Amino acid sequence: MKRINLTQHIRLASLGLIAGAGLATGSLAQAQEQDTIKLAYVEWSSEVASTNVVAAVLEQAGYNVELTSLSAAAMFQALASGDADAIVAAWLPTTHADYMERIGDQVEDLGPNLDGTKLGLVVPAYTDVDSIAELNDNADRFNNEIIGIDPGAGLMALTEEAVDTYDLDLRLRSGSDATMVAALSNAITNEEDIVITSWTPHWMFARWDLKYLEDPENAYGGAEQIHTVVRNGLEDDMPDAYAILDAFEWTPDQMGEVMLMNQEEGSDPAENAHKWVEENQDVVAQWLDN
Template sequence: MKTRIQASIRLASLGLLATTGLAGGFAQAQDKGTVNLAYVEWSSEVASTNVVAAVLEQAGFDVNLTSLSAAAMFQALSTGDADAIVAAWLPTTHAEYMERIGDSVEDLGPNLDGTKLGLVVPAYTEVDSIADLNDNAALFDSEIIGIDPGAGLMGLAEEVVDTYDLDLRLRSGSDATMVAALSNAIDNEEDIVVTSWTPHWMFARWDLKYLEDPENVFGGAEQIHTVVRSGFDDDMPEAYAILDAFEWTPEQMGEVMLMNQEEGSDPRENARQWVEENQDVVEQWIDG
């Protein structure tokens, strides 16, 4: 497993790293070194990681972005291949990964409050509870549409299947394939059940609802935390301070996520635009 993760990190470092400078006034900032940020391809984490990258670039840092699976992301952080992530869902979703890497990282606390995990259906679906899925399995083709198999959400979804003894099969995929399946079902006014979370732009686009979870397998509301590698504060104290100060709202994140859904849009450029248009917020992060 460790060998596969290390190989994934090496491939990502070779093929997925992108280092660019901000246009306009940002390009004039003094080069202060390179910050390596890792993230998972969830719409929420794409938004937050790119915004943090734009802020660090404004402050004079170069930034490398590496997209990895959840397991590889935390492994990269623990080995120093990544300096920081702003994508740790705690205390439940990513708890196992945080326990594994232990003292090799530092948790800087939440950068966003108000998250939720669960099974989601269109609002017109008559089923309201996970406990009622078996009796209505045919409505959903006996499937729950999931995301990437390494995600903590999928681990919880597997627990849900076991706890409720569901006859529905959990199908893995990605955030994109899950959303595509949801969109197709809604276009055809069909029933579908998917794994999802808040904040996610799909709640702004469609009328959806979470299924009740009477066994509380998914737990209560979570927070998204910023986590850095051990020693990062000594190596890059200014970047560390910015990451420590970074905190925003689901509404602000939602603005960026919706921008990213526009056809042909570039998440990196969208983040830079948002940063330029929200300097009052950004200055609080940079000034601490």
Template sequence: MKKHPLNRRIQLTGLALATGAALTAGAAQAQDKGSVHLAYVEWASEVASTNVVRAVLEQAGYEVDLTSLSAAAMWQSVATGDADAIVAAWLPTTHADYMERVGDEVVNLGVNLDGTRLGLVVPAYSDVDSIAELDEHADAFNGKITGIDPGAGIMGLTEEVVETYELEEMEVQSGSGATMTAALESAIQNEEQIVVTGWTPHWMFARWDLKYLDDPENVYGGAEQIHTIARQGLEEDMPEAYAILDAFEWTPEQMGEVMLMNQADDADPYENAKQWVEENQDLVQEWLPES
């Protein structure tokens, strides 16, 4: 029997009220759980990780605020309690000074990403495998190492590489991260040789088949890790949020997926993070406390 239109309207109204009540309850739950304040530095890797953590905390019912700061200010904000946590601490080398200054005032929750690295990178099809071989193949590389901003730490190390390996036929060319990846893309499209300053995690490893050149003199140093740092008292104030931050851990490949999504035109890192979290619920559930 066909339902009367009035009954249909009553049913739809009831559904709308029920849905609205559920959304209101969810908002109240988030408000009850409180707001988590995350600080970060504007590096592609940290934009990716911080937004993913934001999406996960929101899934757990928290409100989340993000603040972009310089590296020094980011660390200081956690030490003073202005921020609840960061997932952007490069240790033991890159952020060693900050850790030395405020280490006693923060809580180190440990590694959230293992396998960071600096070095010279070439397309996987290149026959060159070591920095020590560059000079003899200088013509193939047009005598240049394509770098990034002249003030970046990796650029100073690359100048040291040129001296240490006595690369008399190679010159370091500065630019920016964008010009470096553009040059890399052009060379790969034409199957040409190119050597660039590179680091992991970076989205270029998700887009192209690349390899690091061996560094037998270890000028670039060993691998680092990215740590999660929380303010003192967070565990007592918001134990569930603290547990999520403590459990958060992923791989350079997973981070690279999000970083690559963020390279699209008009990309929204927050929306991309929410999409990635939705598509990787098996991993996300490992970060969430058991209910």
């Protein structure tokens, strides 16, 4: 089954591609009668993995699914306005706290879908700097900059606060997950020092030997969870989809499997998600058995 997105879901249904994909409804006619559910996400490796897996499971249950990649701010606004039905990408209680405070009465938090997250500043393991407090004394080794991700991300807001807390002389440079990883890869290839904003789970920790800088001032807070959040009214409108989203929960290792698959050259996140779902039907059954 191919990913059903904003431009494809009607055409794919009419071609009958949904019918042969093992949908829970068992027929194309039933699938076409199902509602379309809209999932929003941010272009973080972790959220690309989880959102595509959830989309594959919802498709297996007979739903048409639209996926939309947005900035963090736009993602939460889309959820509040009803332009998106659900996200599985809310990092709480810290990273996305401001967004949730603004829209809290317009959405429903279904709780964590993954435990064991961490945020902070990361360097290659060979770098002999161990704490954020040591960065100023070694700023020139890092070109006087911290390599960040998209400017609307909660992690960037936390890093701006960390820069103030530690009175850092390094400039926070915004970009994206992809540009951050590219800069890290280039630095490691050349055995250079680099400091980046990062989080766990992320596939790069499986590829390279990295370490978090100690955070004695606790600027990044403690461990977080990734939550599933839906718009108000979804349970009434699409109770089966709501139940699947409510039951969705997996581990960092399981997410890591999908993230690594997505890093293979030429791979497609939607196809990888479908492959993982097919190979882990025992796990998926727990999400569908509600």
